[in-house]
Amino acid sequence: MNFGFSDEQDAIRDTLARMLSDHATLAVVHDCLETAEGFDSATWAALAGGGWLGLAIAEDYGGSAMGAVELAIVAEEIGRSLAAVPFAPVLGLATPAIQDLGTQSQKEKLLPGIAEGRLIVATALAEDGGSAPERVSAKVVQDRLSGRKSPVLFAADASFALVAALDEGGTVRLYLADLSDPSVSINPHDAIDRTRPAAEIVFHGAPVELLPGSDPAAIRTLLDGAAVLAAFEQIGLAERALSLTRDYACERQAFGRQIGSFQAVKHRLADMFAKIELARSNAFFGAWALASGDNRLAEAAAVARLSALDAVQFTTEESVQLHGGIGFTWAADPHLFLRRGWQLKAELGPADLWRERLLCDLANGPAAAN
């Protein structure tokens, strides 16, 4: 047993963290929050230039074929940076879907573009704000898709979308849709975190291609993997919120001393830390299960998601609180974390969904190893 990162993995983290701190500063995130566009295309391009977007893509398609643990490290650093980039939809969902479930020609068409940062493939799984693929009503008849998907992140920046829809037999499958088709319309939403612009996409008989490997079990595994990566992103975010708050507690004086010397403040920070570390432990298990194809992935993903959701909500809310009046202002940083935390929660569905997945998995026993 070895429940930590290797020296090489630590080095990967350091390199990425340096790159991100050059490009995706919190000032940039504030700017993205102000602009209608939201998307930080400069950081995305820098990530592509550094080879980060192709990390998990096979070498044949222009990637470097690293494993899930390396990808988890990237997720955590992206989360920590708060960069306004579509990491989770593109690297957490679309890439593994195309790579593991798609045809040769789909891979050739899309994966190199993703690795180079030319193509954004949005993920349009949800319809009702959640992401339970069981509740899909969009439908594909004779390779034409009709239905509404919402929320879809970075829809306006994407060229293609990965869509969950019912096939003619009523089974949920995954399809690729070209968003430039005239039968597709995109209606922007007003999301809590405008640095991850969300929209509704309406498909009126849009031409789509099936990902042939996308049977329900494969979709489940895909979502579990995405939840593990999202947990790392959430942990990175929560840890940054904690460190920001910790620094403020050392700097801010009241009653003649640093506020961090008051136990009410110190102990709250300790509780943030404990929740984050608990979530990290579960996320480690998830990363291992994902990397090794272990049959406890569903359980691992659910517990990683549940504890990450809890850590993020507590940390970001208390971060605002411990900053006092300044924490309640638009200009200060804490609300960036609060907003992003909610956005990450919306993306793969709320705690309820994952609680049910956990209990069902435990009741039915782990799925067969894949």
Place this chain on the structure above:
Amino acid sequence: MDFSDSPEEAAFRAKASDWLDANATRRDGSEKAQDHFMARDADEVARARDWQSRKADAGWAGLTWPRAFGGRDATPIEQVIWNQEEGRYAVPPNVFLIGIGLVGPTVMIHGTDDQKTTFLPRALTGEDIWCQLFSEPAAGSDLAGIRTRARREGDEWVISGQKVWTSGAHYSTHGILLARTDPQVPKHKGMTMFLVHMSDPAIETRPIRQISGSSSFNEVFIDDLRVPDSARLGGESEGWKVALTTLMNERFSISVGRASGGARAEELIDLATRVERNGRPAFEDGEVRARIADFIARQRGLEFTSYRVMTSLSRGDAPGEEGSIGKLLLGKLRQEMGAFGMELAGTAAGISAKSGDDVARWRNEYLTAPGNRIAGGSDEIQRTIIGERILGLPPEIRIDKDVAFSEL
């Protein structure tokens, strides 16, 4: 990142389970795992001794101790593997935890050669059972506030005072005792550590009943106990340094042993399928499902946190403050699960129809858990440790640090 056994670990596990198979009986599903360290009666103490001596003969005692002291030089992860395997068998409680986990390592570092050859082998074989005579009525979290006095008389020390909350003192043969030897200096500076025989008539042990109804800890009265200077462990006035070694090893023992302490959250699933809530099976109730799922997520997190601690220990890091996380979260989780189990099982009043029924089981869990939140450093002390040593927050204001103990 690898959660499975390495080839060496797998070999160790196989060896351990072969030996256990040949020497112990597997628990059947109905028996609870033996996760406690306290014997209930003399018979259990005798069985624990017998089991320990057989383990020692076969080289399974004091796994992480160096070979030079009769141990196996095992890694912390091997210790966890052993604990997992041994946990599958119906074995008596590990009343040797303090001797092997806390006292032994302290003697190895601070003891004389004589003390090492006298005490270490007997701790391993289970001949001696140790207790920790640290806390006092006026000194718990603030351990350096102890008042038990040791005065030098020629070649002897005369010790008087009172200890309290001493786990297992009533069946221990020996105790590691912290006493004040110099009240004229600040509190952390004037203490000395001693190794004492509990059978001495100058020591009186009285069991204290806990809220669960059972008695695993005691108050210990010491009235002019005379010990030779050779009973001193470490230098005169260096008791705090020695105590810190003991406490560090206590943290280590807790990290290795505790993650699995208490009931499994899955047991609540079983309970919820058997009882009703609002006229239907409780497990169909949304709130019940949500609470159980959250308990499971927290419990898994604790389990995996302990593996992270093991990993960093195996890489040669000292038992770090990460141990505080598990320590902080475990007690509260157990307490909440106990309360929820009681509510599910019967009335909120925790009324039990017969001993051993569901209410009784969860009530016991509920009434045991508070001890986890206090013993070995309370939740509040753990938060302060995390805040100051991990997060680097400014220290508490101390008004007693530079004042002679006698002036406080």
